[in-house]
Amino acid sequence: MNIPNAILEEIRCYAKKFPNEESCGVIIKDRVLKFLPCENLSKNKLYHFVMDPFILIENNVVVLFHSHVNSSSSPSCLDKKIMYELGLPFLIYSLRDDNFDLH
16 A cells, blocks of 8 residues: 555654654545544553544544654554454554555
8 A cells, every 4th residue: 555645744743743642643545545543542652552442433444553662663462463363454653663564
């Protein structure tokens, strides 16, 4: 999947608003691709993200996004498990390294 640079820049700016916690959101397809930021509902936002499941149900989600604060943009074991269970690709942005990876 080719994510437009404008969406990547929007996500980068959004993630940088939360330098000490994982931010999250989804990319949806509604004629065109759009970024939909989501509130991180996790109790431990530095290491985890939790989003309202209705976001996934109510939208045509094509990619799930979250950031990593102090690690690379490689998926964690838990990320891999969730990707497999949801059947959705993950876009991970590393605040530390200032880069994206789509998995």
